[in-house]
Amino acid sequence: MTLRERLDVWANPILIKELRQAVRGRFAVSILILALLAQVIAVGVVLIAQNLSGNPSLAVMAGQQTFMALIVTVVTPCMFFIPVYAGFRMAAERNDSNVDLLFITTIKPRTIVLGKLASIFAVVALIFSSALPFLAFAYALRGVDLVTIVLAFGVAMLVVLSVSILALFIASLPATKPFKLLMGIGVFLFTLMMYAPMIAMIAQSVFRRNAFAGEMWTALGTFVASLLLADIVLLVLTTVLITPPAANRALPVRLLFSFMWMLTFVLAVAVALNTADTDPILVWAIVQLVLASLVLASAIGEREEWGPRVARTIPRPMPRRLLAFLFFSGGAGGTVWSALTMAATVLAFNAALLVPATRPASIDDQAQYLLEAAICLLAYAMTALLIRRKLLARRLPQRFTWTIAAALLILIAVVPPIIFLAAHHDTQTFNDYFHLVAIANPVPVPVPDDLPPVRLAVLMLWCGAMLAANRGWFAEQLRRFAPLDRGGEAGVPVLQPE
């Protein structure tokens, strides 16, 4: 097989289609011309301004100023227009008829997302490459080295791609257009937030000699690593969102979150050891609890039985089947996965604190707060599940179970403390009883030292009761979680046991 033939086999069909559309469409051409015009004007203005000023010290900085003018003029349209373009293109692909047609081919959701991403990369690279002649000119003016140029454009590319990935994710959400528009405004604000620090970081590296050294490398490394992690999560979530509902959509999410849990834990411990500060581990634990509770909110509304296409992939050996139960789409499995992740987070937090030399006095409180928050969130989810199953089974679609949990959280955890606060603030009653009013709030409320710590006991009792009340739901799903019986009568597959 020749190289050309190999490339033909490997080429992502979506990438080729997107590039053809970009070339035919007006958008890519318009933005390219806009960027070129902006570059000509920017370089011209910088050079004329330097000439007119007559200040010889400015001439030394001519290369640097020209470079900054170039990068701003090239990156700005990319940052603000490319994500919008990417979002619209993704939304077009998500159009029912289009996405259906793709799924009856051999193309995979992953290929669609990666193809989109690759096409965005190609368009951005094309626009960046339009700056090459001007960059050569800026380099010739001296003051900017090649490493700075490559790193500056590398960071800019990463930021543009990250914002575009966010736009792809929002375009994939199964939401109404107004909601997506609202989210789009959020992305725009986020872009603004990313834009200023990025330009500042590049400017700092350009105008400071040996800028990419020492602490700058650390800052840059952290920035790049954080963006890459966020990008991976968003790409997996986008892929899951465009995967047909009949598929095992939870598997990649739970596998990724499990992997990220471990990776970020190791990183948090490493940073804590390096800085002799436990805060990174606390932040890690809080973030993990939030993520696990989001998975939990989604899990309580997930499917309770498995279609044949998922059932055919359920392993037959019991140990592997039990493991698969945690990672496959399914309400009970998702709930157990979330509960185990929360428990593991609290345990890991406690275990990690044994390592650092310094141990703040408040650390025991923090460990208890985390445990209480985990139990509290699980209790809300289990209560919502019970209410939906027993009282609202006919009225509320299963996938909206999370709304009951949210309503309960507002009614029990938020409203009473606010009323109490309004009625009794600055009084002894407030100090004595506020922790009781806020007992079911996942956010910890300090308990006066002279009062017994009843919160943990109450939460454990509540959560235990709800778990017991839902035990049949767990047991039934575990029983149903069985591989497809391929020997069904007349070749018609049946789920076993039914």
Added chain:
Amino acid sequence: MRVDVRSLHKTFGKTNAVDDVSFSFGGGEVVGFVGPNGAGKTTTMRILATLDEPTSGDVFLDGVSLVQEPEEARRRVGFVPDALPTHADITVHEYLDFFARAYRIHGAKRKQVVESIEEFTNLTGIREKLLKALSKGMNQRVCLARALLHDPQVLILDEPAAGLDPRARIELRELIKVFASQGKAILMSSHILTELAEICTGAVIIERGRILRAGSLDDIMIADPLARTLMIRAVGSAEALHRATLELPGVTDATWEDDEVTLHFAGTDEAAADLLAELVRRGHRIAEFRQPRVNLEQVFMNVTTGGVQ
């Protein structure tokens, strides 16, 4: 190629969109899938196209299970949905080339396949036109071309003639006849029953997710054999014949005009023969005795109630 749909069920919440649907058809056959809006046609077709999963039951394409081997089944099915593609800034040729790539047709073979499909579906002259610049008929033709790229043996066409002008409809009809002559098994839904009757060899009538009638077009056209309409032409006035028929067993209603009596008769072919013999025995002179052939529209109106779920 044999398509066996077996005990297909699909529920959405508490709604039985498809309820125990079973039928089969083979290569070279064109089966019309007929039913009111919301009857479960599109859901069934989407299951056949592997886009949706049945709650229970299965479809076998020459023994390949759609449930257990959807990837394998996908290679054998071409699907034309009721909605047209909405890709912007892409030409007909690029669109077909894209789907050929998506079906993993590589290299020189892809070029050859795309060009031959373009020629076959008469798209060569418009291959460089943008999709958005095409008429609905031409777009539908592109959809058909796309569905043929991987040479599927089964074609599922959901309302392919909807919104087409008469010329485009005739062209589509001819194209479908060619597909059938190539041995492809075709299932197509349409609300234009007269047209379906012209190209279909069989039909499946569905309502509220349940099959009301299925079989060859001839079988379907002979409306319920136990509730048939008979026409008797007498020699001379039919008034006496009309009175006589009302006295005979199995006749539920009868009307007459000039020399013709039209009666509704509940009975088998043998009972109908007995009825004729009795009339002759009573001395009535019969010039013609026949069961008028009904058309698909009449059958459809007779068997469906117009109810939706």
